Amino acid sequence: MAAAENIIEVTGLRTQFGRQVIHEDLDFAVRRGEVMGVVGGSGTGKSVLLKEIIGLIRPAAGDIRVLGGDVLNDEAAMRRARESWGVLFQDGALFSSLTVAENIQVPMRERGGLSQALMDELALMKLALVGLPANAGPKFPSELSGGMRKRAGLARALALDPDLLFLDEPTAGLDPIGAADFDELIRNLQQSLDLTVVMVTHDLDSLVAVTDRISALVDKKVVVGTMAELMELDQPWLRSYFHGVRARQVAGMAAPAS
Amino acid sequence: MYDAPALAPSRNLCRVTALAPCMTDTYPTDAPFEMTDSGSGQGRLFRPLGDWTLDRAAALDRDLKRLEPSAGAVRIDGGGLGQLDTAGAWLLVRLGRRLSGDQAEPAFDNFAPAHAVLLERVGETERETPAPPAKGNGIVDFVGRIGGGVVGAGQQGRQLIGFLGLATVTMGRVLRQPSRLRYTALVHQIEKTGLDALPIVGLLTFLIGVVLAYQGAEQLRTFGAEIFTVNLLGVSILRELGILITAIIVAGRSGSAFTAQIGTMKVNQEVDAMQTMGLDPIEVLVLPRMLALMVSLPLLTFFADIMGLAGGGVICLFLLDIPPDQYMRQLANATDISHFWVGMVKAPFFAAIIALVGCFEGLRVSGSAESVGRLTTQSVVESIFLVIIADAAFSILFQVMGV
Numbered sequence: 001m002a003a004a005e006n007i008i009e010v011t012g013l014r015t016q017f018g019r020q021v022i023h024e025d026l027d028f029a030v031r032r033g034e035v036m037g038v039v040g041g042s043g044t045g046k047s048v049l050l051k052e053i054i055g056l057i058r059p060a061a062g063d064i065r066v067l068g069g070d071v072l073n074d075e076a077a078m079r080r081a082r083e084s085w086g087v088l089f090q091d092g093a094l095f096s097s098l099t100v101a102e103n104i105q106v107p108m109r110e111r112g113g114l115s116q117a118l119m120d121e122l123a124l125m126k127l128a129l130v131g132l133p134a135n136a137g138p139k140f141p142s143e144l145s146g147g148m149r150k151r152a153g154l155a156r157a158l159a160l161d162p163d164l165l166f167l168d169e170p171t172a173g174l175d176p177i178g179a180a181d182f183d184e185l186i187r188n189l190q191q192s193l194d195l196t197v198v199m200v201t202h203d204l205d206s207l208v209a210v211t212d213r214i215s216a217l218v219d220k221k222v223v224v225g226t227m228a229e230l231m232e233l234d235q236p237w238l239r240s241y242f243h244g245v246r247a248r249q250v251a252g253m254a255a256p257a258s
Numbered sequence: 259m260y261d262a263p264a265l266a267p268s269r270n271l272c273r274v275t276a277l278a279p280c281m282t283d284t285y286p287t288d289a290p291f292e293m294t295d296s297g298s299g300q301g302r303l304f305r306p307l308g309d310w311t312l313d314r315a316a317a318l319d320r321d322l323k324r325l326e327p328s329a330g331a332v333r334i335d336g337g338g339l340g341q342l343d344t345a346g347a348w349l350l351v352r353l354g355r356r357l358s359g360d361q362a363e364p365a366f367d368n369f370a371p372a373h374a375v376l377l378e379r380v381g382e383t384e385r386e387t388p389a390p391p392a393k394g395n396g397i398v399d400f401v402g403r404i405g406g407g408v409v410g411a412g413q414q415g416r417q418l419i420g421f422l423g424l425a426t427v428t429m430g431r432v433l434r435q436p437s438r439l440r441y442t443a444l445v446h447q448i449e450k451t452g453l454d455a456l457p458i459v460g461l462l463t464f465l466i467g468v469v470l471a472y473q474g475a476e477q478l479r480t481f482g483a484e485i486f487t488v489n490l491l492g493v494s495i496l497r498e499l500g501i502l503i504t505a506i507i508v509a510g511r512s513g514s515a516f517t518a519q520i521g522t523m524k525v526n527q528e529v530d531a532m533q534t535m536g537l538d539p540i541e542v543l544v545l546p547r548m549l550a551l552m553v554s555l556p557l558l559t560f561f562a563d564i565m566g567l568a569g570g571g572v573i574c575l576f577l578l579d580i581p582p583d584q585y586m587r588q589l590a591n592a593t594d595i596s597h598f599w600v601g602m603v604k605a606p607f608f609a610a611i612i613a614l615v616g617c618f619e620g621l622r623v624s625g626s627a628e629s630v631g632r633l634t635t636q637s638v639v640e641s642i643f644l645v646i647i648a649d650a651a652f653s654i655l656f657q658v659m660g661v
Contacts, residue, residue: 096628113316122315125348128383142626161312161343192375193344 006065007032007164007196008053013062015048022048024220026062032163035190035197037207040217041237046200049217050168053198054087066164083111085164086157090172092149094141100127100152101137107159126155131185147178151185158189165190167199171206183209204242216241290318293325304353307338310346318349325353332357336369347373347380355385421618425548428540443546451512451547452554456561458511459504463562466499467491467569475577484578488585491570492593500563501601502649505608508555509641513616516547517637520620521630529621539621548613555609556602563601596661604652608645615641 010028014021022045030036040046051057053064055071055078063070067084069077094103104123108114114122124134130151141149150170157165170186171179183206190197190210201207207214207227214230216223218237223230231242290310294303310318334354336342342350354366366377394402432438474490520543523529529539567589574580580588619637623629 096626111312115316115319118315118319121352122345122348125344125380125383129344129379134384142628158344161345188379192372192379194372 005032006030007067008198009063009065010049010053011063013049013052013064014060015045015052015057016060021220023059023062023217026217026221028215028222028224030196030198032196033194034212035187035199035210037211037214038198038200038217039202039207039214039241041241044217044220046217047168050166050198050200054085054166055082083160084162085166086160086162087166088150088153088157088168088170090169091146092141092153094149094153094156096141099138099140100132100144100155103141103152104156104159107156111160122159123155126158127152129158129189130155131181147174147182150174150182154185154189158193161193163194163196165195165197167197167201169200169202171201171203176205179203179205180209186210290314290321302332304332304334304357305338306334306336306346306350307340309340309342310349311341311343312345315345315349318346322349322353333365333367335367336373339369339373342373342376344376344380347376348383351377351381351383418615418618422614424540425544425614425617428538429545429548432541432545438541439549440542440546443542444550447547447550448554450515451508451551452557455508455511455554455558459507459558459562460565462507463495463500463503463566464569466503467495467566467571468573470494470499470566471570471573472577475573485580485588486592487570487574487578488580488588489592491567491574492589493597495566495570496563496593496597496601498601498649500566501559501604501608502645503566504555504558504562505605505612505645506642508551508558508609509612509616509645510638512551513612513641514634514638516613516616517620517623517634518630520617521623521633522627524621524623525625525627525630543620544613544617547617548610551609551613552606555612556605559602559605563598600652600656600661604649607648607652611644611648612641615644 006029008028008030010026013023013026013028015023015026026049028049038046038049048057052059053066053071058072062072064072066077066081069080071078071081094100095106098106101120101123104126105119108119108122124137127134127137132148132151132155136144136148136152141152144152154170167186171182174182186197186199187210189195197210199206199210211227213224213226216230216238218235223233223235223238225233227242230238233239290308291304291306294305332354334350350366358365366374369377471487471491474487475484478484478486478490520529523543529543532539532542571582571585574585575582616637619633619640623633
């Protein structure tokens with residue numbers, strides 16, 4: 001497995017809503033086995049970029065390749081890609097009419113071939129994997145706390161053992177302890193399941209704790225580098241993001257990066 | 259089936275491999291596992307072979323189930339393993355647990371580091387599966403549901419009457435200080451519930467008039483009494499159909515809109531925000547809607563009456579050759595003005611019922627967006643139900659009064 005193999009490759013992307021241009025000639029790449037953080041001010045199109053890669057929004061122009069397949073134009077490549085990724089939406093996006101265990105089984109059932117008993121066991125195993133107690137399985141999403149819903153959403157995203165995991169603001173709305181736990185869980189799972197993770201976040205703590213590299217959306221384009229590299233750059237938004245009061249506190253607590 | 263201990267270790271391997279379901283066409287590759295007897299009293303050795311992934315999980319699950327009854331301590335050796343994912347790891351962990359009994363942790367040897375990590379994580383799965391929720395007696399559940407429904411309906415009725423009281427008190431307070439009334443909201447709601455409903459109300463009541471005249475004429479013609487079609491139209495549309503059809507359309511159109519609007523505000527915590535600023539949600543949200551509907555429903559009813567009679571008139575002209583002037587004269591002779599007032603007087607009451615139920619259900623929304631949908635449905639069903647009940651009560655009242 002070559003370290004530099006790109007599992008996602010976005011080139012020349014252009015996104016436009018009406019007359020408002022969000023991305024212009026944007027390039028973005030994720031290597032296999034890394035955790036890529038995506039940051040940017042509000043309205044810079046972080047979530048839009050994520051939705052374009054997973055095929056929920058169609059870009060105005062550009063090329064998106066996932067696992068080497070052209071997901072924009074090739075239906076078969078899109079289907080392959082869909083089978084090899086899991087997505088965690090902001091509030092879990094669990095199906096409210098199904099229990100947590102049934103939610104986890106939805107992708108398995110869609111895939112077919114597994115007996116109900118085995119799916120029950122696998123769902124239980126996924127719950128343990130994301131740190132939820134077994135008795136969360138028969139509950140409905142509305143009976144869970146926000147943090148538990150995210151974990152359940154993660155369990156569903158992991159249902160088919162994806163290679164690639166997309167996380168949209170995974171720690172938003174969690175208390176600092178819950179957020180730190182969730183960061184650790186993601187790091188842990190990433191290592192033990194050999195995942196490639198793309199994570200849209202605002203949370204500096206998460207960036208420090210989890211990511212290998214960071215893509216910052218600035219001026220409709222992506223600036224990519226490790227946290228230390230990005231902190232060196234002389235760009236107004238990046239400076240205020242990484243050198244603001246909160247950022248200094250986080251950096252002070254983490255290892256001295258620069 | 260796997261009577262391995264009886265066999266010499268050297269032959270054992272072939273024997274088990276031959277027994278393993280690899281010989282069926284389930285697997286594209288070779289046997290997924292082999293079972294050997296180490297012979298040194300350490301129990302048997304289980305070797306998973308090739309890839310253990312979700313793709314093969316269903317088949318592996320079946321085969322392992324067949325293997326499991328032959329209990330005895332087992333070591334699991336991962337030397338021959340290709341790819342492993344969590345589904346495969348789970349099958350190994352489960353096998354280990356079942357074969358080693360529930361006390362000891364299964365022994366995993368010789369696994370690649372990445373596989374060992376995976377097995378350890380998957381091994382954290384709880385042993386006890388949670389008991390499924392107990393299923394009760396079917397008949398008891400059925401009776402229980404009926405009882406629950408009745409009690410629930412009673413409670414809701416009480417709450418609705420309480421809400422009526424609250425709205426009445428608030429209305430009294432606002433009418434003493436008319437400057438507190440939100441006129442912009444009131445006019446906006448009159449436009450939404452009245453003016454915008456004109457096309458649909460007009461079309462539907464016109465068609466009702468057509469249908470009624472057509473059916474009436476067919477029946478009355480057998481007596482040679484076609485002219486009485488006009489009487490039939492006048493009395494039924496003015497007294498009942500005009501108002502009832504209008505009220506039902508408005509309940510579906512505006513009552514549901516009230517519930518959805520207020521419910522969405524509830525989900526967005528807008529209602530909470532209102533209260534913290536000292537605004538009364540009843541005064542701000544409920545009263546303008548209620549008063550607006552009490553203005554617009556009588557107006558709509560009047561329009562509906564006209565359209566219904568017009569629809570009947572068209573049929574009378576084409577089917578019965580009654581020209582418009584004769585139709586009008588017959589209508590004026592046959593129907594007393596009291597029929598018109600009987601219909602009109604009901605309109606503000608029906609309007610109050612629809613607005614009250616719509617707003618009440620909207621304010622009952624809590625938490626999720628899902629409850630907005632549920633309560634909107636409930637609001638429409640409930641307001642139509644109450645409108646028809648009220649209509650029946652009015653019929654009895656007018657009967658007693660002799661109108």
